[in-house]
Amino acid sequence: MKAMTLNSFGGPESFELCDVPKPVPHAGQVLVRVHATSINPLDFQVRRGDYRDLVPLPAITGHDVSGVVEAVGPGVTMFSPGDEVWYTPQIFDGPGSYAEYHVAAESIIGKKPPSLSHLEAASLTLVGGTAWEALVSRAALRVGESILIHGGAGGVGHVAIQVAKAIGAKVFTTVREDNFEFARSVGADVVIDYRKEDYVAAIMRETSGRGVDVVFDTIGGDTLSRSPDVLAQLGRVVTIVDIAQPQNLIESWGKNASIHFVFTRQNRGKLDELSTLVERGQLRPHVGAVYSLADISLAHARLETPNNGVRGKIAIAVGPSAHLASADF
Numbered sequence: 001m002k003a004m005t006l007n008s009f010g011g012p013e014s015f016e017l018c019d020v021p022k023p024v025p026h027a028g029q030v031l032v033r034v035h036a037t038s039i040n041p042l043d044f045q046v047r048r049g050d051y052r053d054l055v056p057l058p059a060i061t062g063h064d065v066s067g068v069v070e071a072v073g074p075g076v077t078m079f080s081p082g083d084e085v086w087y088t089p090q091i092f093d094g095p096g097s098y099a100e101y102h103v104a105a106e107s108i109i110g111k112k113p114p115s116l117s118h119l120e121a122a123s124l125t126l127v128g129g130t131a132w133e134a135l136v137s138r139a140a141l142r143v144g145e146s147i148l149i150h151g152g153a154g155g156v157g158h159v160a161i162q163v164a165k166a167i168g169a170k171v172f173t174t175v176r177e178d179n180f181e182f183a184r185s186v187g188a189d190v191v192i193d194y195r196k197e198d199y200v201a202a203i204m205r206e207t208s209g210r211g212v213d214v215v216f217d218t219i220g221g222d223t224l225s226r227s228p229d230v231l232a233q234l235g236r237v238v239t240i241v242d243i244a245q246p247q248n249l250i251e252s253w254g255k256n257a258s259i260h261f262v263f264t265r266q267n268r269g270k271l272d273e274l275s276t277l278v279e280r281g282q283l284r285p286h287v288g289a290v291y292s293l294a295d296i297s298l299a300h301a302r303l304e305t306p307n308n309g310v311r312g313k314i315a316i317a318v319g320p321s322a323h324l325a326s327a328d329f
């Protein structure tokens with residue numbers, strides 16, 4: 001089968017389209033014909049070598065799959081050939097999804113929501129699972145609470161806004177002004193231009209000095225370290241960003257706050273819950289651009305460029321969906 005392979009770490013040009021053996025499903029595993037994947041910052045972090053201790057070369061990265069079951073290994077009971085499925089491959093444990101076929105444990109695979117195309121489904125698995133884990137499992141966001149979601153036009157952010165609205169929270173978000181309309185279209189109540197206005201001042205003004213119940217940090221650095229400044233009493237900060245520097249989060253103490261660090265984990269339960277929201281019409285990933293597997297280098301270069309004009313996700317069309325690459329969305 002064809003796979004986009006990394007034989008060395010480096011820039012976007014590091015990918016090589018290679019012929020590699022088609023994987024075989026062992027006990028408890030499912031072989032999936034990949035119809036679509038997508039790209040995440042994790043993929044360019046892997047490509048650059050940020051996780052070189054965890055990723056042996058040659059490597060196939062990629063952390064989203066939407067496709068069709070081709071074969072199942074012994075003991076698999078939930079899936080049969082022909083089923084449409086979606087999942088996030090186990091991170092740092094085996095080949096990823098930039099390939100025509102992928103094998104995964106039955107326990108992390110879900111039935112694809114019927115109303116999503118493969119390109120849409122592959123644009124939701126990792127970011128949706130992350131947003132769900134952050135807001136539902138960790139921050140325990142409740143009806144009537146308020147949340148500040150940083151980076152609301154990004155892959156994780158635009159999905160987190162929709163999950164927060166489905167829960168019944170008031171959503172504040174930081175985006176650049178070009179993305180105000182997009183952020184409102186996915187449910188944001190209050191939009192703040194992070195380049196023109198200090199977000200701490202904006203939140204304190206908009207909440208009459210109370211602050212918000214939850215901050216969801218998708219940016220890190222200064223954005224994370226200042227998050228306690230906008231928390232209400234008993235507030236929660238959830239960050240998904242790899243923290244390179246020690247953070248001064250001392251302001252949290254006086255607010256009885258909690259800080260949650262999330263590194264998304266794979267399981268079918270989260271996918272099934274996301275699927276429920278999708279089928280109720282409360283959640284839909286936005287596919288901002290589509291590239292072919294052969295053009296993965298271009299897709300990486302674009303995702304790494306700030307203000308790249310992409311709202312939501314960059315999807316990758318694979319195999320039977322390949323003709324959809326570069327289609328307008």
Ligand SMILES: NC(=O)c1ccc[n+]([C@@H]2O[C@H](COP(=O)([O-])OP(=O)(O)OC[C@H]3O[C@@H](n4cnc5c(N)ncnc54)[C@H](OP(=O)(O)O)[C@@H]3O)[C@@H](O)[C@H]2O)c1
Binds near residue numbers: 219223303307308
């Ligand atoms: N821990 C985990 O499990 C996990 C899972 C998923 C993602 N992540 C991490 O989460 C981060 C976001 O991922 P993603 O997939 O959402 O990336 P993405 O699709 O590239 O989105 C990032 C968004 O942040 C915006 N942004 C940049 N600087 C900002 C600032 N100072 N304030 C507000 N918004 C700003 C960008 O907008 P512009 O166009 O305006 O630049 C972009 O819309 C990455 O660091 C990723 O590695 C972690």
